[in-house]
Amino acid sequence: xxxxxxxxxxxxxxxxxxxxxxxxxxxxxxxxxxxxxxxxxxxxxxxxxxxxxxxxxxxxxxxxxxxxxxxxxxxxxxxxxxxxxxxxxxxxxxxxxxxxxxxxxxxxxxx
Amino acid sequence: xxxxxxxxxxxxxxxxxxxxxxxxxxxxxxxxxxxxxxxxxxxxxxxxxxxxxxxxxxxxxxxxxxxxxxxxxxxxxxxxxxxxxxxxxxxxxxxxxxxxxxxxxxxxxxxxxxxx
Numbered sequence: 001x002x003x004x005x006x007x008x009x010x011x012x013x014x015x016x017x018x019x020x021x022x023x024x025x026x027x028x029x030x031x032x033x034x035x036x037x038x039x040x041x042x043x044x045x046x047x048x049x050x051x052x053x054x055x056x057x058x059x060x061x062x063x064x065x066x067x068x069x070x071x072x073x074x075x076x077x078x079x080x081x082x083x084x085x086x087x088x089x090x091x092x093x094x095x096x097x098x099x100x101x102x103x104x105x106x107x108x109x110x111x
Numbered sequence: 112x113x114x115x116x117x118x119x120x121x122x123x124x125x126x127x128x129x130x131x132x133x134x135x136x137x138x139x140x141x142x143x144x145x146x147x148x149x150x151x152x153x154x155x156x157x158x159x160x161x162x163x164x165x166x167x168x169x170x171x172x173x174x175x176x177x178x179x180x181x182x183x184x185x186x187x188x189x190x191x192x193x194x195x196x197x198x199x200x201x202x203x204x205x206x207x208x209x210x211x212x213x214x215x216x217x218x219x220x221x222x223x224x225x226x227x
């Protein structure tokens with residue numbers, strides 16, 4: 001059974017640009033969550049999608065957005081990138097009410 | 112809001128010995144899950160063990176076991192017979208049980224180094 005797949009693994013972007021990250025969940029998992037991991041702030045919840053609807057949202061500015069498709073795949077978009085957006089972005093999938101399984105992450109560097 | 116506290120930023124243990132990582136949490140919820148995740152240098156977050164709050168019995172997975180004290184809001188992880196491959200950052204995480212949703216609240220993490 002394939003795990004959670006995140007693409008791309010690494011990205012370098014310039015301040016002011018936008019970026020889209022992709023996450024394919026484990027087959028049968030309808031919940032997809034996104035987390036930002038930085039040395040200073042640790043692991044912070046961005047948002048979660050279930051059945052194409054955002055169910056939970058963390059305390060991030062509106063520049064961070066996401067969506068989920070009918071096949072449960074999810075994308076996360078960050079517009080007007082800032083240096084502080086440099087982080088490891090982790091995607092996790094789960095069946096509702098059970099443990100989450102994580103992808104390998106996308107390392108975003110903003111220069 | 113829920114908070115998770117890991118008071119040990121770093122720990123080290125000799126190979127084959129036992130180590131315990133601490134975690135406390137704060138919540139007014141009665142129905143929730145607790146997890147320990149491991150993040151090795153590869154950065155892949157791996158589930159180590161889970162505990163459902165309504166279960167009094169402590170969870171065990173091979174060399175990993177927890178001491179879950181619901182009243183004290185404590186959830187420690189014990190690793191027995193430590194191996195070099197256990198070297199990683201360990202995160203304690205809380206999840207409220209909801210109809211929808213799998214929002215995890217993480218602690219700051221504990222770096223564990225296993226020495227040969």
